[in-house]
Amino acid sequence: MRRRAFITLIGGAAAAWPRAARAQQAAMPVVGFVSSRSLDGSARHASAFRTGLSETGYVEAQNVMVEYHWLGGENDRLPSLMADLVRRRVAVIATAGDPPSLAAKAATATIPIAFGVSGDPVGHGLIASLARPGGNATGINFLTTEVLAKRLGLLHELVPKAVRVAVLVNPTNAPSAQSTLRDVSEAARAIGLEVQILKASTSREIETAFATIVSDHADALFVGPDGFFNSRRVQFATLATHYGIPATYASREVVEVGGLMSYGTDLLDMYRQVGVYTGRVLKGAKPADLPVVQSTKFELVINHLTARVLSLTVPPSLLASADEVIE
Numbered sequence: 001m002r003r004r005a006f007i008t009l010i011g012g013a014a015a016a017w018p019r020a021a022r023a024q025q026a027a028m029p030v031v032g033f034v035s036s037r038s039l040d041g042s043a044r045h046a047s048a049f050r051t052g053l054s055e056t057g058y059v060e061a062q063n064v065m066v067e068y069h070w071l072g073g074e075n076d077r078l079p080s081l082m083a084d085l086v087r088r089r090v091a092v093i094a095t096a097g098d099p100p101s102l103a104a105k106a107a108t109a110t111i112p113i114a115f116g117v118s119g120d121p122v123g124h125g126l127i128a129s130l131a132r133p134g135g136n137a138t139g140i141n142f143l144t145t146e147v148l149a150k151r152l153g154l155l156h157e158l159v160p161k162a163v164r165v166a167v168l169v170n171p172t173n174a175p176s177a178q179s180t181l182r183d184v185s186e187a188a189r190a191i192g193l194e195v196q197i198l199k200a201s202t203s204r205e206i207e208t209a210f211a212t213i214v215s216d217h218a219d220a221l222f223v224g225p226d227g228f229f230n231s232r233r234v235q236f237a238t239l240a241t242h243y244g245i246p247a248t249y250a251s252r253e254v255v256e257v258g259g260l261m262s263y264g265t266d267l268l269d270m271y272r273q274v275g276v277y278t279g280r281v282l283k284g285a286k287p288a289d290l291p292v293v294q295s296t297k298f299e300l301v302i303n304h305l306t307a308r309v310l311s312l313t314v315p316p317s318l319l320a321s322a323d324e325v326i327e
Contacts, residue, residue, distance in 0.1 A: 052275020
């Protein structure tokens, strides 16, 4: 082979490689992943989702592409984001949190949705029934609202002299706010606690809520489950410690940065399960035929150092039942 012909052949092959790589990438299914949580601290949740995908044979960047969208409670982004995913016809929309799951369902009746929700998926209109979802959506119900009563009971066990408990919810996350207020109010009446309802959807409103708690002499704080609240976990931990307010949270992440106590679903397991269902749908399973999974893993996390700072004595029974005690 002549030298010029050889160079032309090599050059053509080199040019073909990027085209081949692009073609392979374009042929991969694309998953639009949307979470209520913030980008800060999202690495382990994304990792858990990828673990779920790998359990069904999908490896990111090898045979599936994933576009991650972390809202941090900015639910006003959802309509345009979902419209874009629908327009580009992604293979699956994977969601974590009630607002993105409801927004996905409102945006499409054809693209499969693998969700993780805390509220009642039947009551919210996401599915027809847990056993037979019947539409284009299925996933895992991580039962945050179902454990609210127990979380309030654990707070009362830690602060037995509490009479008035402030309950803080985010009004822009209406499904979660409504179920939180309903369930916590019922649980409070059952154990003889008075409830003070507060609302916040911005950082400044969180500060105002704490000022109200102090001025009204509430004995403790119950923070509702919410993606925006989780994104402000350092603010919550700092203000609660500064004002000496015992507080309970839905997520262990707040306790890890100095919050007092959390009780709720093991969220890493929830993200893994959403990944599993995403993979099953990619393999051809129909969401209508995949039963909704309900969480079975719950965890109690206590920050013992914060308890001492607040001059609280954690009962031995509570310490013994904790999944983790941060010293």
